[in-house]
Amino acid sequence: MAEKPPKPKPPLPSKPRPAAGIPTSTPGPGSRLAAPPLKKPTLAPPPQVLPLKPPPAHQYRQQQQQPGGARKPRGYRQQQQQAHRRGGGCSCRRACCLATGLALLALCLALAAACLAYLYYRPRAPSFHLRPLAPVRLRLGGNSSSAVPAMDATVGARLVSWNPNERVAFRYGDGEGRVALAGDGDGDGDVALGWAPVRGFAHAPRSVAAVAFVATARGVVLDDAVAARVRDRYRRRQQRFRVVVDAHVGVRVGALRTGMVPLRLLCDDGVMAAGSPDGTAAGPMSKCQVLLFRVRWFSLN
Structure with missing residues (x-):
């Protein structure tokens, strides 16, 4: 039989080499203990530095726009x-x-x-009075039962004004006047007789002024009952009239003048005038209401 090859010997453990600068001799039993060997200091790994996040675009623009490029603290713009x-x-x-x-x-x-x-x-409101209406011409047609009653009328109205103020004057603008036959309170309304233009005038302090116009109506259709009532009252000279004048008024105090405001004169108790030898209207005058801005004009004194 062939001989088996010898087994290889295991390698001997190698002794650690001594560090440089450290004595390799081992102390004897009677010698002092040597100082322990110095350990080599180990350096810690450097800290991980995270990459800087770039600022937003608007903050970058603000920093660029700031003088000197100085960066403002956070929230400076909000403050x-x-x-x-x-x-x-x-x-x-x-x-x-x-x-x-x-x-x-x-x-x-x-x-x-x-x-x-x-x-x-001490301003006071002027007063207006309506003189008896003259001349008055009323003509009613259609006496037969088949015809419709119609009326032709010509009425002259005249209003007299008195200014009681000593330093205040008034000026009136152009307007219009209307005349109507006053109706009864039992349901009969007024019967309009027409209108006419009214010319403006100036009213000096402590003076009297007059407003006059003539209204004419043609072919005013009336009810049978109204026609009979008007014919009877006209025959007895008891017919009542209603006169309305719309205009504008302004105040003048020395060199100061105010603007023109709406004015309405309302006369409800106009009467027919009785003829006089000199041709003037005779009879009592009725007082008119003065409405400024469609509100009754009043005086404090």
Whole structure:
């Protein structure tokens, strides 16, 4: 039989080499213990640095626009906006308070001036009276039962005004006057007789002025009952009239003049005039209401 090859010997463990600078001799039993060998310091790995996140585009633009490129702290713009809003609100409140105060002061001065002017001038409203209407011509047709009653009328109206003020004058603009037959209170309405233009005039202090016009109507259709009532009252000279004048009025105090405002004269108790030898209208005058802005004009004294 062939001989088996010898088994290889295992390698001997190698001794660790001594570090440089450290003695390799082992102390004897009577010698002192040697200092332990120094360990080599191990360096810690460097900390991981995260990449910087670039700022938003609007912050970058703000930084570029700032003088010197100085970077403002976070929230600086919000603080500036809040401060600007607070400052703007305070200035607006101051302006509103100042405007309100000036308006109240102006109102107080105007009221004081109006009171002083009223005490000095003592203005009073002028009075208007309607003279008896003359000449009056009423002609009723259609006496037969088959014909419809129709009326032709010509009525002259004249209003007299008295200005009691000593320093206040009035000026009246052009307008129009209307005349109607006054109806009864039991359901019969007024019968319009027509209208006519009225010319304006100036009314000086402590003076008398007159407004006159003539209204004409042709072919006014009447009911049988109304025609009978008008014919009877006209025959007895008891027919009543209603006169309305619409115009504009302004006030003049010295060199100061006001604007023109709407004026209405309302005369409800006009009577027929009785003929006199000199041709003038005779009879009592009826007082008219003065409506300024369609509101009755009144005087404080």
